Amino acid sequence: MSLISKVYNPGAMKSIKCIFxxxxxxxxxxxxxxxxxxxxxxxEVTGIDSTGAVFHASITAAGKENIIEYxxxxxxxxxxxxNSSKIAVDGPVSNGxxxxxxxxxxxxxxxxxxxxxxxxxxxxTYGRVVKFKSAGSLVPLILDFNPTEGAGGTVVTINGRNxxxxxxxxxxxxGKATAIITEASSDKLVVSLPVNLSVAGQVT
Numbered sequence: 001m002s003l004i005s006k007v008y009n010p011g012a013m014k015s016i017k018c019i020f021x022x023x024x025x026x027x028x029x030x031x032x033x034x035x036x037x038x039x040x041x042x043x044e045v046t047g048i049d050s051t052g053a054v055f056h057a058s059i060t061a062a063g064k065e066n067i068i069e070y071x072x073x074x075x076x077x078x079x080x081x082x083n084s085s086k087i088a089v090d091g092p093v094s095n096g097x098x099x100x101x102x103x104x105x106x107x108x109x110x111x112x113x114x115x116x117x118x119x120x121x122x123x124x125t126y127g128r129v130v131k132f133k134s135a136g137s138l139v140p141l142i143l144d145f146n147p148t149e150g151a152g153g154t155v156v157t158i159n160g161r162n163x164x165x166x167x168x169x170x171x172x173x174x175g176k177a178t179a180i181i182t183e184a185s186s187d188k189l190v191v192s193l194p195v196n197l198s199v200a201g202q203v204t
Contacts, residue, residue, distance in 0.1 A: 007127075010026035038063045038118040040070070042127030045114060052103040052137040057116030057127055058097045065120040067093065072100060074114035075166075076128060082117070085166040089187065104186050105160035105169055138162045140170075152197035155182075157191040 018154045043056030055072045070093060075084035085105045089098075098116065104147055106112065116127040142160040150156065156179070164170045165185050172179040183190035 010167055014160055036064050037123035037125050038067050038070075038120060040116045040118040040125060040127045042072075042116040042130050043112065045132040046167040047101070048132065048135050050108070050136045052101060052106055053132065053134065054099060054101050055114055055116070057098040057099070059093050059118055062093075063120055063123070065122065067091075067118050070098060070116070070118040072102070072114055072116050073126075074112050075109070076112065078113050080113055080115060080129075081126075082124065083166075084097065085164060085169060087165060097104055103138045104203065105164040105166065106134040106137035108134060110134050114116075146176070151166075151195055152193055154193045156191050158191065160189075163187065163189055 029056075033115075038059060039061040040057055040059050043058065045053050045055060047054035050169045055074075057072070059070065060065070069088050069090055071088035073080040073082060073084045073086045077084070087100055087102060089100075105156060109194045110133070112129060113129050113131055118125055139159070140160060140162045142158060145156055145158040147154065147156065158172065163184060163186055165179045170181055170184055170189060172181060172189060174193060174197070175196050177194050179191035179193055181189060181191050
């Protein structure tokens, strides 16, 4: 008659428990988490010609808060930010895909760096930087300005198309007098006439 004995090994049970606990910790670390900031990826630049270029991006995670603004920033420097040339769109992205044609603020035969951005109420995040060579863009076009009369220090709003969205990317002159630019977007410039303005009569 054979005798079968059962051996209880407390050390082995402790090892199994430790492995089980470790596995639970690893699995919990792998669970998807909600980011408080949006995540965005910059795509390639396409459609490069003398009228501009098309920038692409995709938002991979909106974050815990709604996105209030998104778009692209570009510059001659390698890490453009919100102080660089910018095109922005307000509101949420419907399908996560962003494609915007840029028709201004691009010099021909010039290397630029672009990256996408997305902002919520607390954070702004950027995608990777993409380098491209521009073929140019459309020339600025003035549609109207207000007021039509003024002296030194007068603030003038200029409406048009294809302006630089960077203050330093524009130069506005009334005759030979250079105005001080205080606000810039692709379709509007706000400028202030020099205080010591000595021009009289109609200027262009």
